[in-house]
Amino acid sequence: MTNCNMLIKYCPDHVMFDIETTGLSPESDAIIEIAALKVSDGEVADTFSTLVDPKMHIPYYTSSINGITDDMVSGSPAIDVALKDFIDFVGEDILVGHNIRSFDLKFINRVMVNIRGSELPNEYVDTLVVARRYLPDIGSHSLESLAALYKVSYEGAHRALADCYINEQVYAKLKEEILSPSASAKLVKTCPKCGNLLKRRTGKFGEFYGCRSYPDCKYTENIREDIT
Numbered sequence: 374m375t376n377c378n379m380l381i382k383y384c385p386d387h388v389m390f391d392i393e394t395t396g397l398s399p400e401s402d403a404i405i406e407i408a409a410l411k412v413s414d415g416e417v418a419d420t421f422s423t424l425v426d427p428k429m430h431i432p433y434y435t436s437s438i439n440g441i442t443d444d445m446v447s448g449s450p451a452i453d454v455a456l457k458d459f460i461d462f463v464g465e466d467i468l469v470g471h472n473i474r475s476f477d478l479k480f481i482n483r484v485m486v487n488i489r490g491s492e493l494p495n496e497y498v499d500t501l502v503v504a505r506r507y508l509p510d511i512g513s514h515s516l517e518s519l520a521a522l523y524k525v526s527y528e529g530a531h532r533a534l535a536d537c538y539i540n541e542q543v544y545a546k547l548k549e550e551i552l553s554p555s556a557s558a559k560l561v562k563t564c565p566k567c568g569n570l571l572k573r574r575t576g577k578f579g580e581f582y583g584c585r586s587y588p589d590c591k592y593t594e595n596i597r598e599d600i601t
Contacts, residue, residue: 379499380568382551383548389410403428406422408537410541425451440531467497471543508522571594
């Protein structure tokens with residue numbers, strides 16, 4: 374999925390989704406759970422949830438985090454079947470999730486390319502990027518940290534459907550940050566090419582602004598310090 378599909382705003386109609394995987398590598402690990410909430414005008418209208426048989430062993434470390442074991446996924450749909458059902462559920466809706474640009478969508482798009490020859494075309498909102506954009510002064514932008522900030526219960530986290538419900542509440546809270554940005558949020562710079570945030574970097578010729586989507590997006594911008 375190209376970064377041009379990314380939005381940084383609140384969308385009242387969307388599909389909030391999350392996946393659980395055997396590990397952190399989109400290239401060598403596999404999806405073991407997919408869940409989603411279809412949201413209409415800010416309210417949950419429908420749900421989707423399925424375990425997925427990864428056709429590989431689920432490491433103990435992974436099971437210790439999300440509680441999903443080999444026995445649990447045995448007999449579940451294979452990824453091509455589960456992903457087709459997920460795509461049918463999503464339709465053309467805007468996707469929303471936490472860290473989906475760098476994680477969830479990489480897993481899904483790898484499978485999409487293998488079985489359909491193309492990535493998901495849907496526009497999407499990554500709440501990690503939204504939080505970094507509108508809450509630049511907090512130390513961590515993890516879903517757990519945002520849930521704590523907004524006093525959202527984190528019970529049941531690390532199962533896909535529970536994470537969807539947690540993030541849906543967080544996204545609703547982020548709406549207020551988007552509508553009434555703080556003074557520091559107004560200073561955050563965004564990439565004009567892909568919409569992601571710009572970050573101060575250091576190169577052979579000194580400091581510059583570079584896109585957080587690098588190497589997918591190679592936009593750079595000179596730093597012009599105010600002289601008083």
